[in-house]
Amino acid sequence: MYSQKVRLAPPALWGVVLSAMVALLSACSTTPPAALRGTGDLGVVIERADGNVKVVETSGRSVLATVGGLGDLSHASVVFSRDGRHAFVFGRDGGLTKVDLLERRIAGRVVQAGNAIGGSISHDGNLVVVQNYEPGGIKAFDADTLELVADVPATTEDGTRSKVVGLADLSGKRFIYSLFEAGEIRITDFSDPKNPVTQRFPGGKQPYDALVSPNGRYYIAGLFGEDGLALIDLWNLDKGSRKILSGYGRGEQPLPVFKMPHLRGWSIAGNRAYLPAIGRHEVLVVDTDTWEEVGRIKVKSQPVFAMARPDGREIWVNFAFPDNGWVQVIDTVTGQVTDTLQPGRGILHMEFLSKGHEVWLSARDDNKVVIYDTATKKPIGGFDSLSPSGIFFTTRAARTGF
Amino acid sequence: MKLPPLVAHVVVLIGAAVVSALASAAETLPASPDAQRARELVHIVRQDCGSCHGLTFKGGLGPALTAEALAGKPAEGLVATVIGGRPGTPMPPFASIVTEAEAEWIVDQLMRGFPPDAGLPQARSMD
Numbered sequence: 222m223y224s225q226k227v228r229l230a231p232p233a234l235w236g237v238v239l240s241a242m243v244a245l246l247s248a249c250s251t252t253p254p255a256a257l258r259g260t261g262d263l264g265v266v267i268e269r270a271d272g273n274v275k276v277v278e279t280s281g282r283s284v285l286a287t288v289g290g291l292g293d294l295s296h297a298s299v300v301f302s303r304d305g306r307h308a309f310v311f312g313r314d315g316g317l318t319k320v321d322l323l324e325r326r327i328a329g330r331v332v333q334a335g336n337a338i339g340g341s342i343s344h345d346g347n348l349v350v351v352q353n354y355e356p357g358g359i360k361a362f363d364a365d366t367l368e369l370v371a372d373v374p375a376t377t378e379d380g381t382r383s384k385v386v387g388l389a390d391l392s393g394k395r396f397i398y399s400l401f402e403a404g405e406i407r408i409t410d411f412s413d414p415k416n417p418v419t420q421r422f423p424g425g426k427q428p429y430d431a432l433v434s435p436n437g438r439y440y441i442a443g444l445f446g447e448d449g450l451a452l453i454d455l456w457n458l459d460k461g462s463r464k465i466l467s468g469y470g471r472g473e474q475p476l477p478v479f480k481m482p483h484l485r486g487w488s489i490a491g492n493r494a495y496l497p498a499i500g501r502h503e504v505l506v507v508d509t510d511t512w513e514e515v516g517r518i519k520v521k522s523q524p525v526f527a528m529a530r531p532d533g534r535e536i537w538v539n540f541a542f543p544d545n546g547w548v549q550v551i552d553t554v555t556g557q558v559t560d561t562l563q564p565g566r567g568i569l570h571m572e573f574l575s576k577g578h579e580v581w582l583s584a585r586d587d588n589k590v591v592i593y594d595t596a597t598k599k600p601i602g603g604f605d606s607l608s609p610s611g612i613f614f615t616t617r618a619a620r621t622g623f
Numbered sequence: 624m625k626l627p628p629l630v631a632h633v634v635v636l637i638g639a640a641v642v643s644a645l646a647s648a649a650e651t652l653p654a655s656p657d658a659q660r661a662r663e664l665v666h667i668v669r670q671d672c673g674s675c676h677g678l679t680f681k682g683g684l685g686p687a688l689t690a691e692a693l694a695g696k697p698a699e700g701l702v703a704t705v706i707g708g709r710p711g712t713p714m715p716p717f718a719s720i721v722t723e724a725e726a727e728w729i730v731d732q733l734m735r736g737f738p739p740d741a742g743l744p745q746a747r748s749m750d
Contacts, residue, residue, distance in 0.1 A: 270678060270740065295678035313677055336682055354683060384684065401684070429684075429713070445713055477708065477715035480674050481684065542671040543720060566743060567670070585670065586743040608670075 260305035263322045264572070264614035266583065266590055267310070268607045269294045274310060275606055276325050279574055279581075279614060282592055282602040286325035292316040292332070298339040298611055300623065302364065303346035305615035309364070311340040317351055319367060322615070329367045333360055341390045344621070348411055350388065350396050357382035359398060361411055370414045377403045387431025387442050387484070389622045391455060399428035399442045399451075406431075406442060406453060406462055422462040425451045429499075432484040433622040434509070441465075443484050445499055452512060465512045466496075466505060475500025480541035482525050486622040490533030490553050497524035497538075504538060504551065516556055521547050526570065529553070530577040530595055537580060537595075539568045548582065550598065560598050564591045569609070575616035583609035653727035661728075662744055664721065668729055669740035675713065680737065684713060690736040701730045 263285075266275040272292050276285045291297075293314035300309050307328060308320045315334035318327055336355035342348070348370065349362045358374035375383045375398075383400035391397055394411040406422040426446030433440050433455075442451040448470040453462045482497035489495075494507040498517070504527050506516035522544035528537050536551040545567050550560040565584025573580050579601070582591050585608050592602040617623035656664060669678060675685035686692065693701065705726040708716035721729065732738060 293677065293679055293681070295673050296683065313683060314679075314681070336677070338683070427713070446711075477717075477719070478713065479671065479715055479720075481713065542667070586666075588742070 258323070260322060260615050262615075263305060264581075264612065265299055265308050265310070265320065265322070266606055266609050267294050267297045267299070267611040267613075269297065269585075269610040270608040272312075273607070274308070274320060275609075276320070276322050277590075279579070282604075284604055284606075288320055288325060288327060290327060291318045291320075291330075294610070296338060296610075299613040299617075300340060300342040300349070301613070301615050301618035302342070303618055305618045307364075308613065308615075309340060309342065309349050311337055311351055313337065315351075315353065315355075317349065317362065317367065331362070331367050331369075333362070333369070338384070338386065339388060341388045341396055343390060343394050343396075343411070344392055345394065348394060348414065350390075350411075352385040352388040352398055354384040357384050357400070357402075359385055359388065359396065359409065361414060361417070371411060371417045373409050373417050373419060375400050375403070375407070377405070386428055389431065389433040389440065391433065391621075392437060397431075397433065397440050397453075397455075399424050399431050401427055401429070404428065404446075406440065406451060408458075420458075422453060423451075424462065425449060425464060429481045430484045432486050432488055434489055434494075435486045435621060437621045439509070441484065441494070441496075443482060443496070443499065445478075445481070448499075450496065466507065466514055469498060469505060469514065469517075470501060473501075476502065476523065478523055478541065479543070480523070480525050480545075482523075482527075485528075486620065487526075487528040490529035490536065493553065495527045495529065495536045495551070495553075497527050504536065506556065518551055518556060518558065520549050520551075520558065521561065527551075528571055528573070530580070531573050531575055532577045534577075535559075535595065537571055537573075539571060539582075545569070546586075562593075562598060564593065564600065565589055570611050572612040572614055574614065581612045583612055585609060653731050654724055655728060656725055659744055660725075662741055664725060664729060665732075665738050666740050666743045667720070668733075668737065680733070688733050688737075690734055693734050698727070698730050698734065701733075702726045705729060 262278050262280045264277045273287050273289045275287050292312045295313045297312050310318045315337045316332050319329040321328040334353040337353045340351040349364045351360050361371040375385050383402040385398050388398040397408045399406050404424045406424040409417050409419045411417050425444040428442040429445045431442035438456050440453040449464045449467040451462050452465045492509050496505045498505050504518045508515045522540035524538045526539050538549045548562045549558050552559045564582050565587040567586030568582050569585050570583045571580050580593050590606045590609050594601045675683050676688045677683045680688040706718045708714050
């Protein structure tokens with residue numbers, strides 16, 4: 222048996238606690254809480270000319286809000302917090318803006334460089350890292366407060382700084398990126414954020430963008446200055462980097478490249494990677510076991526994005542100016558172009574729903590976002606948007622390299 | 624009716640001045656494209672050149688193209704870069720997209736501070 226003494230709090234304490242409870246309850250009743258909702262079907266659309274993002278939801282294909290004041294968003298990109306609530310928007314002007322998708326407002330903003338190109342978030346979600354053109358380097362920020370944690374200049378022996386491209390997250394608070402002028406690949410480890418440690422690897426001539434494979438094993442940097450790509454096996458880092466697809470242009474004069482292609486893990490479907498050729502109207506097909514070319518697919522123009530539908534069955538390709546009104550679909554089983562579409566003028570970006578049944582496309586010159594059913598290849602919705610560019614869904618939060 | 628000699632001289636002199644002023648203006652000012660093409664060109668330069676040079680031309684992969692950044696640079700060299708590209712860099716030749724006269728007009732507009740984009744006209748498609 223046990224005995225228990227029940228001690229009542231003194232009346233003064235009750236007075237304080239009760240009045241606090243009443244105050245809190247009345248505060249709740251004066252600002253009725255918004256209906257509860259999850260974040261799994263949310264996303265943002267960049268409106269590049271006006272410094273706005275539209276907060277969208279994909280279940281009803283609707284716009285929830287337009288949030289302004291994000292600066293110069295030409296070439297803006299976005300990563301998400303692990304819970305999908307916050308979008309970190311990287312602007313061209315060096316602005317890093319944290320947008321709360323549930324409250325639909327800016328939750329924090331810093332202007333951290335003169336000229337930036339994108340960013341990434343650590344696997345634990347605590348560090349947001351920005352890749353900068355001017356001054357060249359990367360900077361790490363506390364994802365919660367946006368306070369600067371570390372500044373890692375992309376400096377080489379001659380004292381010059383390079384523009385940083387192709388930044389991606391690796392396991393263990395590490396980030397991998399390429400140096401455009403120096404032609405190097407670097408991995409910076411922020412395990413001790415105040416004392417980042419950087420490893421260097423040879424890359425190639427003028428890397429323009431890069432990807433990390435969805436399993437985090439391979440890093441591939443596209444090269445503008447030479448026919449080929451640089452590859453690092455991140456499970457065998459001691460083996461260093463090597464070139465793949467060397468001489469894919471076969472010595473032919475490259476065609477003008479009016480827009481640099483973009484590389485991400487979406488290029489990989491099954492055991493094949495589908496990579497935009499530089500200066501050629503082709504998509505290169507590579508075996509991801511041997512990293513040998515196993516095919517090339519003729520397409521309408523210079524590919525910018527070659528994106529696998531998440532199930533890997535199709536690759537959707539858009540093109541550089543002046544052919545940016547076209548989209549082609551490649552069947553990965555036959556290796557043939559099966560559809561040639563004109564969804565709108567100035568198709569800058571495509572984003573699939575995570576199971577691939579819909580794709581959202583930004584038609585910049587028509588001031589519209591158009592939505593296609595990937596089974597029928599027909600439009601099934603859309604909405605007005607001023608000069609839309611990137612479209613980013615919160616499902617990216619769960620993926621390495623996004 | 625006969626003009627007094629003094630008046631006739633003045634008229635001839637003013638006429639000559641006007642003609643030479645117009646001629647020299649034609650020499651230094653590139654011909655303007657028609658309104659629709661001008662709007663297209665402004666859109667192309669703002670948006671598509673803007674992918675590398677920034678929508679506000681403050682630079683990106685390519686250098687800044689603001690009036691301040693271009694001040695003092697010879698226009699002919701800039702026109703040659705637009706038309707022929709810059710080998711060894713990502714700057715492509717735009718000879719298949721714009722004529723030399725249009726490139727001269729674009730460079731002139733850039734050096735004055737480029738006009739804002741009014742969007743791509745609906746009537747003509749870029750495709």
